Amino acid sequence: MLRRDFLRISFAGVMVAPLYACMPKDHDHEMADHLMEHAAKSLKDWAAAFPQHLDLRPLPRIQNQVEWPNFQSQFDIAPTSAQLTYDLQSELWLYDGKLAPVIEVEEGGQVEVRVRNQLNQPTTIHWHGVKVPADQDGGPHEVIPPQGEHLYRFRVPEGNAGLHWFHPHAHGYLAEQIARSLAGVLWVKPKDDPIPQEIRSYLMMVTDLRLDVEGHVDAHSHLDWMNGREGDILLVNGLRNPMLEVAPGATFRLRLINACAGRYLRLQLQEHDFHLIGTDGGYLEQPVLMSELLLVPGQRCDLLVRATTESHKNFALQNLPYDRDWMGEEPEHYRRTENLMLLRTQNLAVEAEIRLPEYLTQIPEMQNPSVYRTLTLSEEMGSDALLSAGHEMADHGGHPPLVKPHENMRFMINGQTYQPGRVMFEGQVGQVEEWEIFNQSHMDHPFHIHGTQFQVVALQEDGQSWSAPAYRAWQDTVNLQPKQRLKLRVVFEQPGExxxxxxxxxxxxxxMMSSIRVV
Ligand SMILES: [Cu+2]
Incomplete structure (x- = not known):
């Protein structure tokens, strides 16, 4: 059976979305078949049931009903039966019935999306990284009730190009919705791209998944709540360790989104250095040569790679272990190097090196701030938090835990947990603010601000002196290690909370959430 026939047949069924393993039986990757045969269905071995080294496929698009550079569509937010492997179907919660679907628009373009909530709980769509008006931001104040409809309408301002994304943000429901794979990509393309068109881009949405014995998305454990959930099944565009074939010497871009709830990605490319050319908010001023990069939950990166000129050469994009100070028993994968994707050079002529412009864009230095704020991130564990986690680990028989996680763990900003309707700061449109953030807790936290992009201007490791970051970048999410301090400068361009x-x-x-009211 031809690959395209298989796809056509699979997609004909409306009830089943074959998201992951669209693999024809006569696929030539022997490794995949080998792994399928040995797939075991114990709790720990679901990851092994996923075939590896399938071709990296492009992310599915949400169909645009208007002319470029605008975007208009409508879709459901709904439980969808997804074909995870050949013989495993599982219910995921998806936008438009697709895993990690892409909305594509140009900077300056209008986005108009009408959605219907088919979940049995409230949800929202938050446009992560996009400078939307506050009432379109999809924050926790304006939820879409079950069976409710909502229209999101906003213009992406010029200068806001980048690989952004969207995900739910209804407080109290978010963790389950993310664990069930609800997320998408908002790809805002620049009007004038400094990178030559012949350089191919591969979008890579990284998610993780954990299934129970029966293959359903597993419920949250105490350890998930304490640490941030990590699924043992690490996926790129819904595939486990897919394969990307490139010509020898090819220059290409890998554009990654870390859409995991809690998993840190410490990226390394075997036997290759790479250039970081963009972050959350778009291009850097100049490419920065790197041998590894930490991509924390919420962040995006734009990597430029030149493949080896040798043909038939394998090299893996790897996720190296990163210790973010896990509490309690570590997941099995926690200290392992995992392959995210296998790259292979084809048996073709060597491609000539493509020269890049020396400067990609200009990132203006932010002016001196007129407002200074301090934020402290902290945590509080009831003495029974780890004990009850231990109880749960020992007794996995489906009994409800003795203590609900919400009752004995608190994550705070300036000593407060999130209260709907309470704002922490008051600010003004257009003012340069400097936020000094201190991570007083013992674990890493990735800090995100809505509706804007900021610049980190100074960093301080535990007890050391302040230093400037290695390069200037627009970010909407930044990691803080335990006892680390940093200063960021930010301007809110639009009023609202x-x-x-x-x-x-x-x-x-x-x-660990609060808000600023900007007037
Ligand atoms: Cu955190």
């Missing part, structure tokens, strides 16, 4: 929070989804749910 803007959220800021830890992007480890479970920490956000347990209180």
């Amino acid at each position: 803007w959220m800021f929070h830890c992007h480890i989804i479970e920490h956000e749910e347990l209180g």
